Amino acid sequence: MISGHLTQTARAKINLTLRITGRRTDGYHELESLVVFADIADTLTLEPAVHTSLDITGPFAGAIDAATDNLVLKAVNALGALVPGLKGGRFRLDKHIPVAGGVGGGSADAAAALRLLARHNGISFDDARLMTAALRVGADVPVCFVSHACVMTGVGERLSPPLDLPELPALLVNPRVGVSTRDVFAALAKAGLPKDGRALGDIPHDAAGLIEFLKSHGNDLTAPALACAPVIGEVLTALEALPGIRLARMSGSGATCFALFATEAEAQAGESHLAAWHPEWWAAATVLNRTP
CATH class of the missing domain: 3.30.70.890 (GHMP kinase, C-terminal domain)
Structure with a gap:
């Protein structure tokens, strides 16, 4: 376990393209999307603590409820269901990405939480449980976990190798x-x-x-x-x-x-x-x- 404050940047996701390729029997839609990431970002900090909590600041803090609808806590719960004894802590989210805006703000926050929890608990970023938890939280969370230009297919769970695209x-x-x-x-x-x-x-x-x-x-x-x-x-x-x-x-x-x-x-x-x-x-x- 790492002591002290840990910080991750949660960058806004931009769908340069988005093609709907079909609808599955479970109601979810299959897609193909070229995804990139912007400089605009939220910042998530984790301080080790006995109890897990979340405080939210920033220009868009008032648009979300830390207690009920924030994906950071959902990410903690999703990974905790896969990692016995997962250590959490006190999260602080500085919210600068518009909420419900189509740029993956909540998904980027959840992905940042998973990266922080991995660092805090000594879990390698290539541990399959992280991507399993990411998809359980939301379809855009896996691509936000990688936070690099790629093509996203399926319902969001299939990612191409990182693409070397221009600024x-x-x-x-x-x-x-x-x-x-x-x-x-x-x-x-x-x-x-x-x-x-x-x-x-x-x-x-x-x-x-x-x-x-x-x-x-x-x-x-x-x-x-x-x-x-x-x-x-x-x-x-x-x-x-x-x-x-x-x-x-x-x-x-x-x-x-x-x-x-x-x-x-x-x-x-x-x-x-x-x-x-x-x-x-x-x-x-x-x-x-x-x-x-």
């Missing part, structure tokens, strides 16, 4: 509207599964080629998410009007959207524009795929 300057925007993933998939079921999506195939490794590639591979959850939260359409329209925009898209099941640019200066200028046009929205310039 992509980006702007993330959330209209401060939470979208229920359950509601989005219900809208998808009502509309019917998409039939014209293409498998990813070979993914370019240069920025210009990657962005052109992404234009042919969208997000199948955009239309059902728009049915649940029409403001997503306003966000995408605003992003597409920004100078230097290369691509605008929704991430995950929404409502967070992202825009890609050629330079960090253009992304930062885009943040300034959005702050003036829509001060009620959350907007943050970032870089995707930056090595931590």
